[in-house]
Amino acid sequence: MGALATLASALALAACATTGGSGDAASASAKPAKSDETFAATPAGEPVYASTYKPYPGVATAIRGATVYDGRGGRIEGGVVFMSGGAIVAVGGPDTPIPADINVLDGTGKFVTPGIIDIHSHLGDYPSPGVEANSDGNEATAPTTPEVWAEHSVWPQDPGFSRALANGGITSLQILPGSANLMGGRSVTLKNVPARTTQGMKFPGAPYSMKMACGENPKRVYGSRGRMPSTRMGNLAVNRETWLSAIDYANDPKAKRDLGKETLVGVLKGEILIQNHCYRADEMALVLDMAKEMGYKVAAFHHAVEAYKIGDLLKENDVCSAIWADWYGFKMESYDGIRENAAFLQREGACVVIHSDDQNDIQRLNQEARKAQKAGLRVGINISDATVIQWITYNAAKAMGIADKTGSLEKGKMADVVLWNGDPLSVYSRPEKVWIDGALMFDAMNPKTRPVSDFELGQPGEGDVK
């Protein structure tokens, strides 16, 4: 009885809060409503839901004596990385000058890389705990939903962010809508800093991307409901019709605002990038032709387990492949996955990015990259360790449109830095310290620098090493 009564009153309260809220706000307003007032939203194209992220305080720090991978294929033995004011000030050999009055860390036997970047994550949109109430990654109610924005689903209290930071050295990540829809909506790029709001994590100045999906998922989700698309040819037809109507919209100065078409026009203008979930080689080739037909560019194919079959084509079109090291065989379009995928792409000079699409693998992108490298080595494709680090740093940043800001250790860039306690391409190494914009956001040597999300407070294992 007692429990039921409590439940009833809780429901009543909830109803009150949803219906009464706006009235309260209006009555609290000092400004009387005017009958002749015109109403206007912020015009399209102006910043909305803008980033409120500001770098946290840091101390000028230099790491000396470490092996440094700069993220662009360079390797320095006994190197120096000096950061101050949130930015990289200097990167160089043992003789690189550093001021006398700063924090100096001995990196002997350790390694420094740029902060690791995951181009394909659903953290926050499909958070832990993975309960139905938190499942916000696919607006699977229409085959094209370019109007939805992933940032409007992100739950900043997802404990997955802290695991990615502490175990994976992740400093930036792109949250994508899921792949149920042909056009899933806009992505958001985040700095991997704990925050009370999603705006507090948004990567300042990062461009938007739009998620697209080929193949099995859209045709299965909508075909099973008796709607188009139910085939791969249906997938292409719906995509093309949608692009054509976006082009009409772009050419019509009198058109009423349409959130979905604003996203699509952003793509046509080159302001919004395309991140395209696509497994099969033949489908990627079709998408490249569709992009030519409609006048846009694909930044990266995601998952792309058959990219190795068309490395030449991908190189020619300057498209990155964001891939796993060893996922295969879980669905028909992943049946031809091979571990040499990355190495074969590198052989053709095509852009490789190692991605996670997973709350666990995001904690080990360095390990996944190593497995892909070793597979190449066994067939005579020798890819340097420094290049392999580029797969999970600079190349990811490039395909996300933030390579001018982060993704490499270069003077003036954001001081997103990981100090590893050993070779980051070894299974036996872990991040020891992680800086984001020069602020020390994780230190394995100090338990109090381990972020604990609101959800974890008072729960078993709060603040545990994880």
Place this chain on the structure above:
Amino acid sequence: MKRLPTFGAANTLALALGLAASPALAQDVTITNAKLVIGDGSAPIEGGTVVVKAGQIVYAGPAAGAPAGGATLDAKGAYVTPGIFATITTLGLADVGAVSQSNDASADKAPFSASLDASRAINPTSQHILVHKAAGITRAATTMQPGGSIFAGQGAIIDLDGDPNPIVQPRAFQMVVLGEAGAAASGGSRAAAHVLLRASLREAQALVGKTGIPETTAIDKGDEVYLSRFDAEALVPVVTGKQKLYVAADRMADIRATLALKQEFPKLDLVLVGATEGWLVANDIAAAGVPVIANGLVDLPESFEQLGATQSNIGRMQRAGVKVAINAAADQNARRLPQVAGNLVALTRLPGAAGLTWDQAFAAISSVPADISGMGGKAGVLKAGALGDVVIWDGDPLELGTVPTRVFIGGVQQDLTNHQTRLRDRYMDLDESDRPKAYDW
């Protein structure tokens, strides 16, 4: 503690046949100059020798003590280990997980549960078996996944040699899910799962010693059959302790409830699977002597029964004296077992974390899972009398991207080609100037 199979005559016969089938093809081989890993948690032996005769290990240890004879293979200092023993898996039960026609791992539309026998459905030439063999896994526990009931059915121990008979031991264990999955499969509450489990075991007790068509009442609700008469019969070896009962449970309370089952059904031969919060009750698990097939790297509260998840779970249980194998089902695919083991070694360098030594970590994917599977002394270990499952590696087997250069199963050197290696070979270049790729094979 080693447990040998204590099954009925039919099972022992199958095991014997499995062994007997090998020597026809098995080569007698002596592998020398090995960095020899016994697999039992002991340190590697430099310059070690392994002697395989008639499909079995006859010697593994320092070169000095090796008997003479047989063709010699110089390992040139490479790691030589027992084959990896993967538990638990669905190897051989599906070609493509999402292609339902090819997937026998779950039978949620069937009226049967505990009586389902995975050994009837194994496809020994499944690409997953061939791919995992090329990753150094030589034997595996393979099981159905629970469908319409808390009982997944009876799992089998298989070998991965790709020959027509993959079954080493059929009906090696029964699996039951408790926790959230058990609640969902039994009507919506953990309380219902516990009643269903106990009712099922009591039905089985009533059938002990009986033959013919089982005379019990099916447990059902509407169209859903939770336990048919034949499922009750299939639980007879469980309730009499002749077949292991694998219990999937993650939350501390569910683990404790599992351990308590022994008070009501003293003969149960329990194994915990998953045990994400096992570290919270590690001493209880150790005291009960129940081994654990534990999730290695699960560190997120992915559900309300995994709030205490940490990568240190296995290390902490091991410290408390629990026998722990790494659960192959907890990662993307079973060939990641060595990577998971390597990660547990990495934890030993992380302040506040609990990991495993290299030697313990390797044992957690070789002798320990074999032992838990009833193959103690037979698999996952290089000792006289064990099956001739030997892997020679191109580096540290727990390090990333290390692969076998040679795999022996039951003394037979294995062909390591598969769909993936054939694709790799075809796409070594993209040259189609003379003919399309379809002619390149």
